[in-house]
Amino acid sequence: MKQFLDLEDIPNINTIISDAISLKKEPFSFEYLGKNKTIGLLFFNSSLRTRMSTQKAAQNLGMNTMIMNLNADVWGLEFEDGTVMNAGTAEHIKEAAAVISQYVDIIALRAFPSLTDKEKDLEETVIKSFQKYASVPVVNMESATAHPLQALADAVTIAEFQQKKKPKVVLSWAPHPRALPHAVPNSFAKMMQLIEVDFVITHPEGYELNPEITKNTPIIYNQDEALKDADFVYVKNWSSFKNYGQIDCTDQNWMMTLEKLGNAKFMHCLPVRRNVVVTDEVLNSSQSIVIEQANNRTWSAQVVLKHILENL
Amino acid sequence: MKQFLDLEDIPNINTIISDAISLKKEPFSFEYLGKNKTIGLLFFNSSLRTRMSTQKAAQNLGMNTMIMNLNADVWGLEFEDGTVMNAGTAEHIKEAAAVISQYVDIIALRAFPSLTDKEKDLEETVIKSFQKYASVPVVNMESATAHPLQALADAVTIAEFQQKKKPKVVLSWAPHPRALPHAVPNSFAKMMQLIEVDFVITHPEGYELNPEITKNTPIIYNQDEALKDADFVYVKNWSSFKNYGQIDCTDQNWMMTLEKLGNAKFMHCLPVRRNVVVTDEVLNSSQSIVIEQANNRTWSAQVVLKHILENL
Amino acid sequence: MKQFLDLEDIPNINTIISDAISLKKEPFSFEYLGKNKTIGLLFFNSSLRTRMSTQKAAQNLGMNTMIMNLNADVWGLEFEDGTVMNAGTAEHIKEAAAVISQYVDIIALRAFPSLTDKEKDLEETVIKSFQKYASVPVVNMESATAHPLQALADAVTIAEFQQKKKPKVVLSWAPHPRALPHAVPNSFAKMMQLIEVDFVITHPEGYELNPEITKNTPIIYNQDEALKDADFVYVKNWSSFKNYGQIDCTDQNWMMTLEKLGNAKFMHCLPVRRNVVVTDEVLNSSQSIVIEQANNRTWSAQVVLKHILENL
Known part of the structure; x- marks a missing residue:
């Protein structure tokens, strides 16, 4: 798997289900895989189960974890091309995704929909922009329209x-x-x-x-x-x-x-x-x-x- | 020790004091004990000393740590039985404690009193509910009426x-x-x-x-x-x-x-x-x-x- | 190096530049150095690059990391001597810095200027007070007047x-x-x-x-x-x-x-x-x-x- 934006990224659904059941029996059997690898867990929205289970999964695989709560108020990201950024947004996704990709080996991302702008939500702007500009695999921890994990x-x-x-x-x-x-x-x-x-x-x-x-x-x-x-x-x-x-x-x-x-x-x-x-x-x-x-x-x-x- | 809700959980007070002094001299001597074990530090209230010292203690023992700030505004927990949950609370402690227990080996918890509802504070609803519904040991990092650490x-x-x-x-x-x-x-x-x-x-x-x-x-x-x-x-x-x-x-x-x-x-x-x-x-x-x-x-x-x- | 408050703490600038380039090629070559050592990353202001890169750097060196967001609202620190602390500040830097020094081996600190009180900003009160009262090395992750990293x-x-x-x-x-x-x-x-x-x-x-x-x-x-x-x-x-x-x-x-x-x-x-x-x-x-x-x-x-x- 090169990324996990949605279920289409799973090559064989029955294999991955039986692999998951095997990992449940032997949680630490692939601990060496994540050695000296880092996952960045980026949350635009709050999370309990997703945050704890993904952090646990990464640690079971021997990875380091870095967690960032990117509350929209704190860190206004720009997703539009060509904007004159003289208002609320302080950083463009082009820079943000490229920079974060240098600090982590995998980016996992949670970003809920607006539930007001249907078209924009359906376009999955946030996670698709991360995927476009990141140079490392992106994992969907719940996006506007999908929660594949x-x-x-x-x-x-x-x-x-x-x-x-x-x-x-x-x-x-x-x-x-x-x-x-x-x-x-x-x-x-x-x-x-x-x-x-x-x-x-x-x-x-x-x-x-x-x-x-x-x-x-x-x-x-x-x-x-x-x-x-x-x-x-x-x-x-x-x-x-x-x-x-x-x-x-x-x-x-x-x-x-x-x-x-x-x-x-x-x-x-x-x-x-x-x-x-x-x-x-x-x-x-x-x-x-x-x-x-x-x-x-x-x-x-x-x-x-x-x-x-x-x-x- | 099976839990640490209060001082009554300590089997022998003099032994534990001298054990603590020994650990102070050799902080990493039991590093193997926590290998592939995880502690969840759950804070309903802010914390400096408790958070840093407990995280440090866990890391000295080789444990992984997961920290959650469960601000009441973000994550309204329901503690009453039989409530029709159509208002502020989004999750019942029955589910929350049972779920978290599956991601961690020990739950450590900080939850201050209301200082307005004496009876409820004396009942220690939050930590006692976690203990009741969790399937892993619970550690008191300061509750309504006790700070045994x-x-x-x-x-x-x-x-x-x-x-x-x-x-x-x-x-x-x-x-x-x-x-x-x-x-x-x-x-x-x-x-x-x-x-x-x-x-x-x-x-x-x-x-x-x-x-x-x-x-x-x-x-x-x-x-x-x-x-x-x-x-x-x-x-x-x-x-x-x-x-x-x-x-x-x-x-x-x-x-x-x-x-x-x-x-x-x-x-x-x-x-x-x-x-x-x-x-x-x-x-x-x-x-x-x-x-x-x-x-x-x-x-x-x-x-x-x-x-x-x-x-x- | 005994601390890193500003560029003056670098003994030889050309050596450190070439050392950095060597580390970039072999990020994990000094992983043993940080074994059982902990860095505390203290943020009075939000941070993306500084937080992720410093956490990554510490983990590459095998260190444990503890991150604290010390928002001024949550944790009012007193920096003046002799104050009667009956108002907004709850803890004096003398205690805070001395206590934190016991939980970590290095303190890294971010504290922006007021941009209103020039004299106070130029005095670098926050980072200098930490240095004065901490018993471990202090690293500047951007202070009022300097961003040496x-x-x-x-x-x-x-x-x-x-x-x-x-x-x-x-x-x-x-x-x-x-x-x-x-x-x-x-x-x-x-x-x-x-x-x-x-x-x-x-x-x-x-x-x-x-x-x-x-x-x-x-x-x-x-x-x-x-x-x-x-x-x-x-x-x-x-x-x-x-x-x-x-x-x-x-x-x-x-x-x-x-x-x-x-x-x-x-x-x-x-x-x-x-x-x-x-x-x-x-x-x-x-x-x-x-x-x-x-x-x-x-x-x-x-x-x-x-x-x-x-x-x-």
Whole structure:
């Protein structure tokens, strides 16, 4: 792997899933790979799981880590070409990416969408600019429209818990008090099209994700019907894609309950708002595999970094 | 040791003090213990000494360190059971503690009291919830009512400087412009009941600490009388426990001076406000052992982490 | 080297430049030097290049690093003697520096000037107080009036790119929307007096730097005349020294262009505001060596730390 901007960068999805499971068993077996190598973790947005799991993954591989919180207020980056930079931005991405590339061997980056400027978010300006001007591999730790490290952890979790060759997986929208990005459901939907599952999406009418991502995945507006015989139910809120970034539905009937879940395993990327997105009852039950799923963030990051280190 | 929430977790106080003094002489002698082990340092409040000394202690033991500043604004944690989380808090401690436990081998935590809700502070909700839901050992880097790493450093410092078998130790209240927590004086008072000293407390009337902590320690309201023939004087401000979190006294006569100190050694946990809590003259004199005391924070943290690592 | 407060601490400038170039070729050749040694990087101001390059340099030498962001709001330090500390400052530099010295083997410090109190800035209160009260070597990562690590990286860059024995180097002022410190031009001007170059400064009348630093360096107010036959042009904004901290000129004619640059190499410490300080055309041309210059920040820091470690 030469970079990890999105799931397309994975050469073979089944190999990488089984590699991740191997690393989980022997976390330090490739410690020599990262010796005298440094990863820079750059956060334009706050992070708990992603930050800790990626740092852990890098340290398991013997790498040094350097963490920078690049709050937009502190360090205004310019992404446009030809700007007269006499206002808020102090440094152009051309210099920033080229300079940072000299201090680290891999750049990992988190930069959320605006949720106001649809076109710009879809262009993935921040991570694509880093990739364009960096001279080292770039890893996506959640960008405007994608969270591939999460989706890889999700696939590993399904592989570990699946009881049949082709399980039924449902992505089920849930209400939330704040407008959330599409990165997690986008990457999950893409991943489900790459592995051997029976995948459907359920959400209120009008909450369709980007059709270029969901492609011909069945969308069923009736949640009960969609959930029927599910093996894994992935619950997640997202804001409207059509009315970009808006909260068009707050209907609590979309909250996941134990009754709706049936015998399925419950998945969520966390953090999760209890009794809004899902009931306490579900999270406290043995059907919830969210903690194991969060654990797999380490192995998902580690397998990606391992493959990149092998190609440095 | 399986955890370090408070001084009760220390199996043998004299052994741990002498172990700390040994580590001070040979800081790297147990470097192998922490190999491929990670400590997560989680700060809900800012920290200088605690952060640097605990990080140093962990690194001396060969551990990797991950530091998270969990400012309440950034990462609202929910501690109540059964809440409908549709307001400020984004993640429940049940998930947070369980998830972090998978990325680290030890969780160290700093979380100050509210100083407004006495009952909640006394319940030690934050650190007790972490302990309840974490699957790895939890270390107290100062909680609502206790600062046991500081008290252990204090005991090590007294052991190093004492000239007689049973020295007289005085905890003397001092004025301060801000309302401060009870954690430091609480833990110091508990520690003084565990080692062989003649211990008295002096403070203005009405400034009694929690009597469940001071127990039958003599309280002398006359500072001069309390300080008589003292070998060690530990000066510290705290806000009222009775009128919880209030500043009821600002009497500068309680400030420590060289005259009052007599021949005693001067101790303080730092940071200290000069010429408010204590005069320049005292701090600049050879009777002040505050710098050595701060140095012992490293060995206090290191001996605790060593004992926990040995039991992992 | 026992410390690195300013360029005067370098015993032999040509030796250190060639040492830096050697380290660049073999970054890990002195990895053993920093084993079980810790550097504390203390930032009173934000930092990208300095933070990453100094952390990298320390890690290349095998050191542990501890980073503290000491934002003035969070941690008010008192620098005056004899103050009654009943207001904003919570800790005196006497305690802070002495305590930190016990947790680290080297203290590296960044503290910008006020740009309002000229006398205080010229006294270099922050870094000089740390040096006075610390018991370990102090390294300047940019102080009120000096940025010697930058100047050393600049000298290394000139050594790498120079085509003749005594190249002509021009320091050329440029406009900027914000009032900037004098640290970078000061240290560059001092460095140019230490190496074998033909050095001139050009800026609008009234923008003279501190004459105690520029000494007998020729100052030419006509930019075209100054730039004639230049081999290296170092472009940099600074605020007025005479009208201390003021922006007296915003004349865009001082912006560097490819036409003005002639055949010279273009240097800048970064971050740089495109089309305000210098045109896109210059930065995008092969005459710009700003990325290589930023790369040399690592080797400049590493050679300084190496010399200090050898004297610990």
